[in-house]
Amino acid sequence: MPERPLAPTLRPFDAVGGWTIALLDSLGRFGTFFAEALGAVVTPPFKLRAFIDRVDYIGYRSLLIILLTGTFTGMVLGLQIYLTLVRFGSEAFLGPAVALSIIRELGPVLAALMITGRAGSALTAEIGIMRITEQIDALTVMALNPMRYLVAPSILAGLVTFPLLTAIFDVVGIFGGYLVGVKLLGLSPGTYFGEMQTFVDLNDIMTGFWKSLSFGVIVTWVCTYKGFHVGHGAEGVARATTQAVVLSSVLILVWDYFMGSILQ
């Protein structure tokens, strides 16, 4: 039966309804994808070789960018915090200020954003190309679960590599602050590190750890999902890659706020 055209006054409601259904549909698929991935993560057989490959892909190959951004973040923080603290004669607190900023907040967030840019985008592009060249279909028709081979190892690798890379970011960031505060601006090393030991406790370190762990899941989940549901051809892969990076970055910042509120 042919559909009757809607009255002009009803069209905005129709559009909002259509948009809402599409949004709920994609949220449902996003959630179902994660549930399937989780099923593949916790049930055997475990794909050790694929996991090691993903640790190398997401973790080891992101090391250089983490070292660079960590060092310079620490240096910038060292300089800016010193210039602020010196106005109040409190430059002795430079060490804890740099360490707390990096360990609780900047380390997990910036490391996750850097890994998203380097490895997350590549993950989406790789899986997207596998989708459009029918490699994922090939796995399916071999009666092998693509989630087990492509998604579960990536999420597991995210759980391992994000906290490790964040820890490295934290260490080199604190070292960057040391270079500026101690070597450039003349603060004593004892003051820089001594005050740090007084003010930074295990709770701060665990806050950064839980954040990095959750970012590892978010980034690998979003990036593999976008790769799996890629559009057609090179344009589809390019769009999916951009969406994966943007969505991951936004979710990192939003989730960081919630985690920060919970883990005060």
Next chain:
Amino acid sequence: MISVHGLTKSFGRQPVLRELSLEVATGSITVIIGRSGGGKSVFLKHLIGLLRPDAGRILIDGVDITGLRGGALDEIRRRYGVVFQGGALFDSLSCHENVAFPLREKLRLPPDEILKRVEGALGQVGLEGMGAKLPGEISGGMRKRVAIARALVTEPEIVFFDEPTTGLDPVLVNTIHHLILDLHRRLHFTAVMVSHEIPEIFEIADTVAMLHEGRIAEAGPPAAIQASQNRVVQKFIRGEPDNSEER
């Protein structure tokens, strides 16, 4: 035996398959021909369980696969071999590893048995000594042959070929067709092939089925199809242009 009854599929408001019915005899080579964009690959994806129909049934030896999911569908798929249009070889694996993959992951054979079977399969498609190369380092024709070796190495009962010769020169088209024919004679699998290669497919097919506007316009032995009085079939096999399209 593969029996397809009333298979119907639409994408949005665009109907692609309209109550398509077809019988594929066990051990035969059935070639599906038809215009580009006519739904041949969509039909093949239904047969291998990658798409679900809106209506209709697909029976594999009497088992309706359209309602199967998960492990039950995988049980049927274990009897399949599929050669995809572009080969669908795993880029990061060598040709040897690609062919070994279903043996290692699907059949879980011991390493020495895998080695023996992979070397045998690569030998059957004329690629001895090429196992170490990555798919990106070999020609399109070689990639198709590796894909055929991967599809057949598990000795499947049913093999699906999705345009296995697209983009190849006439010599390679003949080479691949004769390779498929030769392997079919030796391994006795049931083959369903989607192809545009007219008239070459008449040499290898037991049955040719012409898909037109979502239905099988005509199916039969190659000689019968070539002698068909159906205007749609005649126009297609003669390659006549579209300006007097029959509806």
